[in-house]
Amino acid sequence: MIALLKADFSPFDDFPAHEYRxxxxxxxxxxxxxxSPAVVVDxxxxxxxxxxPDAWSGMAHFLEHMIFKGTDRLPPGxxxxxxxxxxxxxxxxxSYDYAHYYINTAASDLPETLPCLADLLVNAAIPDEEFGLExxxxxxxxxxxxxxxxxxxxxxxxxxxxxQHPYGRPILGDPETLMARSPEEMRCFHRAHYQPENMTVVVxxxxxxxxxxxxxxxxxxxxxxxxxxxxTIWAExxxxxxxxxxxxxxxxxxxxxLMAWVAPGVEDMRTAYGLDLLSVLLAxxxxxxxxxxxxxxxxxxxDVGSGFSLQRDSSLFTITAWLEPQHLGQVEAIIGDRLxxxxxxxxxxxxxxxxxxxxxxDYAFSTETAGQVAGLYGYYSTIAQAxxxxxxxxxxxxxxxxxxxxxxxxxxxxxxxAATVLLPSLH
Amino acid sequence: MPVKHSVAHLLQNRTxxxxxxxxxxVILTVENPAADIVAGRIxxxxxxxxxxxxxxxxxxxMASVITKGTDRLSSQxxxERVESVGASLGADAASxxxxxxxxxxxxxxxxxLELMAEIMRSPSFPxxxxxxxxxxxxxxxxxxxxxxxSIANSQLRQMMYQNHPYxxxxxxxxxxxxxxxxxxxxRYHATYFRPxxxxxxxxxxxxxxxxxxxxxxxxxxxxxxxxNAPVPPPHLPTLMPYPDRxxxxxxxxxxxxxxxxxxxxxxxxxxxxxxxxxxYLGNGLSSRLFVELREKRGLAYEVSAFYPTRADVSHxxxxxxxxxxxxxxxxxxxxxxxxxxxTTPLTDDELQSTKNKLLGQYALGKQTxxxxxxxxxxxxxxxxxxDFDERFQQQVADVxxxxxxxxxxxxxxxxxVSLVGSEKAAELAAKAAI
Numbered sequence: 001m002i003a004l005l006k007a008d009f010s011p012f013d014d015f016p017a018h019e020y021r022x023x024x025x026x027x028x029x030x031x032x033x034x035x036s037p038a039v040v041v042d043x044x045x046x047x048x049x050x051x052x053p054d055a056w057s058g059m060a061h062f063l064e065h066m067i068f069k070g071t072d073r074l075p076p077g078x079x080x081x082x083x084x085x086x087x088x089x090x091x092x093x094x095s096y097d098y099a100h101y102y103i104n105t106a107a108s109d110l111p112e113t114l115p116c117l118a119d120l121l122v123n124a125a126i127p128d129e130e131f132g133l134e135x136x137x138x139x140x141x142x143x144x145x146x147x148x149x150x151x152x153x154x155x156x157x158x159x160x161x162x163x164q165h166p167y168g169r170p171i172l173g174d175p176e177t178l179m180a181r182s183p184e185e186m187r188c189f190h191r192a193h194y195q196p197e198n199m200t201v202v203v204x205x206x207x208x209x210x211x212x213x214x215x216x217x218x219x220x221x222x223x224x225x226x227x228x229x230x231x232t233i234w235a236e237x238x239x240x241x242x243x244x245x246x247x248x249x250x251x252x253x254x255x256x257x258l259m260a261w262v263a264p265g266v267e268d269m270r271t272a273y274g275l276d277l278l279s280v281l282l283a284x285x286x287x288x289x290x291x292x293x294x295x296x297x298x299x300x301x302x303d304v305g306s307g308f309s310l311q312r313d314s315s316l317f318t319i320t321a322w323l324e325p326q327h328l329g330q331v332e333a334i335i336g337d338r339l340x341x342x343x344x345x346x347x348x349x350x351x352x353x354x355x356x357x358x359x360x361x362d363y364a365f366s367t368e369t370a371g372q373v374a375g376l377y378g379y380y381s382t383i384a385q386a387x388x389x390x391x392x393x394x395x396x397x398x399x400x401x402x403x404x405x406x407x408x409x410x411x412x413x414x415x416x417x418a419a420t421v422l423l424p425s426l427h
Numbered sequence: 428m429p430v431k432h433s434v435a436h437l438l439q440n441r442t443x444x445x446x447x448x449x450x451x452x453v454i455l456t457v458e459n460p461a462a463d464i465v466a467g468r469i470x471x472x473x474x475x476x477x478x479x480x481x482x483x484x485x486x487x488x489m490a491s492v493i494t495k496g497t498d499r500l501s502s503q504x505x506x507e508r509v510e511s512v513g514a515s516l517g518a519d520a521a522s523x524x525x526x527x528x529x530x531x532x533x534x535x536x537x538x539x540l541e542l543m544a545e546i547m548r549s550p551s552f553p554x555x556x557x558x559x560x561x562x563x564x565x566x567x568x569x570x571x572x573x574x575x576x577s578i579a580n581s582q583l584r585q586m587m588y589q590n591h592p593y594x595x596x597x598x599x600x601x602x603x604x605x606x607x608x609x610x611x612x613x614r615y616h617a618t619y620f621r622p623x624x625x626x627x628x629x630x631x632x633x634x635x636x637x638x639x640x641x642x643x644x645x646x647x648x649x650x651x652x653x654x655n656a657p658v659p660p661p662h663l664p665t666l667m668p669y670p671d672r673x674x675x676x677x678x679x680x681x682x683x684x685x686x687x688x689x690x691x692x693x694x695x696x697x698x699x700x701x702x703x704x705x706x707y708l709g710n711g712l713s714s715r716l717f718v719e720l721r722e723k724r725g726l727a728y729e730v731s732a733f734y735p736t737r738a739d740v741s742h743x744x745x746x747x748x749x750x751x752x753x754x755x756x757x758x759x760x761x762x763x764x765x766x767x768x769x770t771t772p773l774t775d776d777e778l779q780s781t782k783n784k785l786l787g788q789y790a791l792g793k794q795t796x797x798x799x800x801x802x803x804x805x806x807x808x809x810x811x812x813x814d815f816d817e818r819f820q821q822q823v824a825d826v827x828x829x830x831x832x833x834x835x836x837x838x839x840x841x842x843x844v845s846l847v848g849s850e851k852a853a854e855l856a857a858k859a860a861i
Binding site: 035036037038068076077080081083084085086087088089090091104106133134135136137138139140141143144146147148149250251252253254285286287292296299302303322350353354357358359360361362364365367368369370371 | 459461462463464502503506507509510511512513514515530531532559562563566567569570572573574575677678679680681711712713718721722723724725726727728729748749750780783784786787788790791793794795796
């Protein structure tokens with residue numbers, strides 16, 4: 001990935017953390033945060049849903065559940081007790097590009113807690129007798145997701161945008177594929193992907209560097225990798241028209257309009273950040289163009305929001321509106337007009353500066369705690385490089401109106417996008 | 428300068444300054460230079476608890492409209508001032524208070540506090556904005572029907588609290604919210620937005636004297652309008668437990684099942700034992716419900732308990748989402764675990780671990796400037812005083828296994844039951860042995 005990064009990031013002299021590569025290839029990132037009440041250890045693994053072949057869809061997320069079922073040394077539930085009985089917290093999450101696992105623990109407890117987290121991740125036993133039981137839990141998680149209309153809409157949108165790339169598949173998988181998998185296959189997936197070169201350990205808090213390095217070196221020792229089926233990842237062909245789909249859902253009280261455009265992944269971070277800026281300019285507050293016009297002035301929507309999600313292979317730009325069904329056509333047309341306007345007329349300095357400041361402050365506001373800082377470094381380390389994360393405010397500040405106009409022109413076409421509409425089903 | 432008195436308290440290694448202005452405004456400040464951020468939380472002694480049943484949703488509507496116009500500024504002008512410095516400024520209504528909140532980088536704090544003063548002291552509640560936000564509120568009330576958890580929770584509270592203001596959702600109901608007018612908002616503002624009814628809590632990279640000075644500069648000359656009219660106390664009926672069941676049939680993928688018990692207010696001697704029982708039962712991956720019903724039996728993804736801290740009688744709820752065919756087993760499982768707290772004392776180890784967990788998570792909940800500002804302002808508003816932060820530790824330490832069991836036995840007698848799910852789930856649940 002590194003070689004693909006554009007050269008407009010000058011030398012890395014401003015990264016406040018310590019980045020260190022262990023002899024076995026594991027990446028360790030450390031930052032001391034003196035006032036922090038806890039130490040966060042956040043382990044990121046390049047083994048999200050995109051690491052699954054089609055037939056193994058849902059495996060990465062199911063594995064995240066099974067990791068907590070222990071090792072030869074830690075029976076199921078023991079790890080949770082070790083962390084929580086001391087007043088700590090632990091949890092995990094899986095997405096397309098990653099799975100990550102964290103503990104939040106007192107500095108004095110680190111010598112006891114960190115080796116246990118390492119043991120879980122490296123030596124997960126994935127016991128046969130727990131596999132079927134935990135699959136029931138995952139099936140409940142899928143059922144819960146099916147009662148959430150916004151989640152269903154987003155999944156349908158992703159499928160429409162990514163017809164080839166695994167970003168189009170549901171992270172949770174589906175019941176049929178989950179039922180077809182075995183504990184043996186999961187152990188294989190685990191041993192293939194949970195390897196040092198795929199992992200980053202981030203430690204942030206009031207703890208010294210020497211003890212952290214020693215603990216991590218001692219605790220993370222890996223066996224040889226297994227071989228497991230890999231996905232074929234096809235480049236996603238660009239959208240050439242408006243991909244429209246309608247879903248009728250029961251119990252829906254208002255319609256949704258979800259629209260999406262694809263944008264570069266980490267190979268062109270500058271473009272991604274520029275689109276992030278355009279996304280808040282369009283719908284990032286009461287003065288933003290779409291909120292002001294659609295919610296406040298013309299009162300056509302209950303709410304309208306935008307999102308920019310930086311992903312490794314291809315980022316996603318979305319606009320979502322919650323509205324009465326009779327306004328769907330008009331709202332979609334207005335959004336199209338406003339995008340055309342962005343591509344035709346450069347924004348004013350005043351407007352641009354407002355959103356630059358908003359994003360830079362948001363960045364400061366979201367790096368206040370040890371957990372937030374660890375998450376930021378871990379995410380960037382997994383999809384690109386940790387040190388790039390702190391460059392964000394500088395890059396945002398460097399944008400000029402003309403460059404943003406060109407980005408809107410190139411990436412936010414009112415003629416090529418995916419639109420998913422949710423409507424209340426009759427009866 | 429009309430600061431009546433100002434005292435510094437050392438709490439949990441943090442110095443909290445408490446000052447009172449001549450006009451009655453209480454100011455709490457904590458200096459925290461760690462990040463270039465200042466968070467301000469202004470608590471108004473008002474909120475859902477003060478609403479009459481006919482005007483449910485009034486606090487929420489007030490919070491939606493108050494930032495949308497003053498005597499001098501329009502909604503867009505206010506938003507431009509806030510967004511042009513990348514700050515956040517908002518208003519919320521909770522059960523026990525209304526909250527104005529503010530977050531800025533340090534250099535912009537004074538300017539935003541001045542704007543906040545204008546919003547709080549001379550809001551205009553423009554008719555067009557009242558109509559817009561009322562319509563959006565009504566839509567919001569309908570949208571709650573899309574979420575099975577919201578329906579289950581809402582019907583449970585209604586059943587438990589009857590004509591008590593805690594019964595209704597903060598948005599109100601379609602009947603009440605549709606009747607609210609500009610005049611209602613003006614009256615609400617005149618009644619509760621007065622200096623002696625406010626607590627300011629300011630935390631971040633700002634010296635305490637400076638923070639207190641700024642509040643004095645922008646709010647110090649705010650005189651109470653009706654000097655002799657005290658803030659009317661809330662009308663809170665006494666609650667008589669009358670456990671019952673309520674079911675909403677919907678063809679959802681999961682059934683949501685809930686058991687509820689009326690509990691106590693934060694100032695009750697039983698409060699901390701209930702907090703610990705809640706932690707033991709429902710908090711985290713090693714909690715009793717999680718281990719017994721999810722880890723050992725695979726019945727749920729989400730299974731938990733909650734017991735909110737309230738100025739008046741709170742409620743204790745255990746719940747889970749499960750496949751329709753498991754609805755009865757789920758109810759029986761929840762009931763079994765709650766009942767067990769009455770019959771089987773916790774072991775010393777279990778209680779100690781639960782205490783560690785509660786105190787650990789309490790500490791982790793005080794990390795950001797906004798979290799710190801929230802907790803001290805809230806304690807002051809609830810009448811507990813900022814030293815509740817320390818008494819909390821002592822109260823936790825004082826709970827014994829005997830006390831925990833006695834308290835469980837006192838409150839977990841007969842549950843209120845709420846279910847949302849398919850015909851099949853409802854049929855099965857009706858036969859559950861609980």
